[in-house]
Amino acid sequence: MLSGFSACPGLFYPTPAQDGTLSRIRIPGGSLNSRQLCAIAQIAHQCGGGYADVTNRANLQIREIHQDIDAGVMKRLQDLGLGSSNPAVDHIRNIMTSPTAGIDSQELIDTHPFVQGWENYIATHPELSGLSAKFSVCFDGGGIVSVCDRLNDITFAAVLIAGKVYFRLYLSVGAKGEPPSDTGILLLPKQCLPVLATLANVYLEHTDITSRRKLRFRELLNALGCDNYLQQVQQHLPFSLFVNQQYPNITSKVSTNNYRHIGIHPQRQPSLYYIGVVLPLGRLETRQMKGLADLAKKYGSDTIRLTPWQNLLITDIPQQWVADVVSELADLGLDSSPKNINSALVACSGKKGCAASATDTKSHALGLTEYLKTRVALDRPVNIHVSGCAKSCAQHSKSDIALLGISWEENNRTTEGYHIYVGNGDCNQKFGREIYQSVAVAELPTLLEQMLKVYKIQRINSSESFGEFANRYAIAQLKHLFASSWQRSGSGAGGRGR
Ligand code: SF4
Incomplete structure (x- = not known):
């Protein structure tokens, strides 16, 4: 295990807390399969407090760890695709997207490929270990379950203009806690990752990567000025960032989620449903994790999606099995009603x-x-x-x-x-x-x-x-x-x- 490298917890960066050590496992886009969930449940059972918490970036966090998670277990998790394949960049914040990406009936574009593309880029570019651990990125596909209101350093939000999908670029600038600011820049989908990589590289050019306390992206943007920063990004790109600025009024939907994903919902795929499951305070006992993994495998597509609202979805359930899943969720002590006070x-x-x-x-x-x-x-x-x-x-x-x-x-x-x-x-x-x-x-x-x-x-x-x-x-x-x-x-x- 690496330690003392980052102030933020990660799989390879356990962090002391009052109730024991805390380990946070990055789940890009919040999406994981039953084998991955079972592996995390096993660690939580053997080394931690017998539970895991879903965080507000759709990570899973194991608490009350009182013994080291050995290198063999780490390797097994990596082999299962958990944590980053490169420990040096595992502390970087989880990549956020809508938990309904690819199944949302109103989305403009499925953002999973962007999440995976950026995750692969991070894993293969060790120089990004110099980024602030709080460097946060979000892709919003313009669907019903929006993540545009979540605070991220960099947000790409899909918009539709004359029948064509673009991503509008929002950056965190100004006072702490302010919503991301609209840069007015519209990007073609294929331009998003090059722009993101360049935004990160310009950050590194201006940062002392040996410093333990690295500037937040917002702080650097404030210091350099947003326009100046974007001009520096432009100098490294083979296309113009500013070519589509004639659409100032076409911004992403300013919608808050309001927990619309909780409950039973039809997917864009005919006859398939997803169920948004309530997790009181985001907590999952290990027996529930194993039960959910079984349900996802038996009735769905073996996919569990964690949400930034600290709950989860089971997806791709054929209509005829929905009632069975709800009943088996109840057996696990879980419920999917939006009326639940939790x-x-x-x-x-x-x-x-x-x-x-x-x-x-x-x-x-x-x-x-x-x-x-x-x-x-x-x-x-x-x-x-x-x-x-x-x-x-x-x-x-x-x-x-x-x-x-x-x-x-x-x-x-x-x-x-x-x-x-x-x-x-x-x-x-x-x-x-x-x-x-x-x-x-x-x-x-x-x-x-x-x-x-x-x-x-x-x-x-x-x-x-x-x-x-x-x-x-x-x-x-x-x-x-x-x-x-x-x-x-x-x-x-x-x-x-x-
Ligand atoms: S908000 Fe809660 S967890 Fe965060 S620093 Fe304050 S007390 Fe600690």
Whole structure:
């Protein structure tokens, strides 16, 4: 195993955490087969905590590793196509694409070949080990399940112009957390990988690759200026980057996923379906991993697709087997209903896995949904994001409801709680608009219950998300709406600064 090489975990770069060592396995595009999933399950069982977590880049992460994963096991994983074939570049961020690439009924282009092409390029160009470990790339095919709202350094988003598919180039520039910026550049599909390779090479030209703390791509772009950077890229290319800039209004769909992939959905291939499976907090026990691998092999095309929303799809299921798969999922303790309160619940590692966390996010998130699941009947996913600090590792985009962990001293005791945010804020309001401060963990369940119940009564219609509902009101109005029913419920006496 390599160590001390990268601040970011990888298969070859185990990272210490409070609950043991953490190993992250890159799954380009999130797509893996049953043998690969079983191999990871075996490692999680033998060396780790008996589970794996799907991350927000559709990696799989094994935690609580208390013994070294030996070189033979690593080699077996590589032979199965897991991790990078070149350990020197294994720390680079996983390549993101829509989990429904190739099966999405509305997509403009299947992005899998681009993911594989870039993965192969990385593996065969060891000089890319000089990239920041956070160098992140995304391909969006313009389908229903969009990944355009995910934060990436470089996004290629498919658009249709006069019957022809192009990729619009978006780059991460400006303040941290800002959505990628539209460069106005339209590329033919065959131009994407050469442009990507050149964007990476220009980064390397300006970076001290021996430095442990490498500049983020965004930081370099800010320092050099985006136009200047693109001019330098242009000098290395045999075609013009700027030839198609006469289409400023044809941008990629600005859509958020809203967990539309959860549940049973027809594919673009006639009579085939995919099932989006809910994973509470992205966690899979090893027995579930093996069961899912069996299901994918028995009923589907032996493919499991992990999503950046920390859940997964089983694909290519013939219509007549869909009910059987749903039933066998239930036997594994899994469910595919968008009404499941866990369907859009996200939490970072929290206190057990991260020293920076003020709270035990995962336990609190699970306790919250355990309470809510029998009290609030949802008919669409509500994205609740629980974060142990402002870094917001688990989800970089805005959620419907965000809980930011804090702790304070009260009566000689440390109390854990959360600031609560709703909907969209401006770019300086990373978590949305703050509605409550310092709500103790014990008070969260009843407060969230009332917020969700009020949302269900007051929303315009059932397709309005919680975030959209919240955005229609000033914070004072929302507080008034929630308070009247919260206080009626007998809670609401505690909290600080509310
Ligand atoms: S958001 Fe903060 S507390 Fe949570 S894992 Fe990231 S750094 Fe740790």
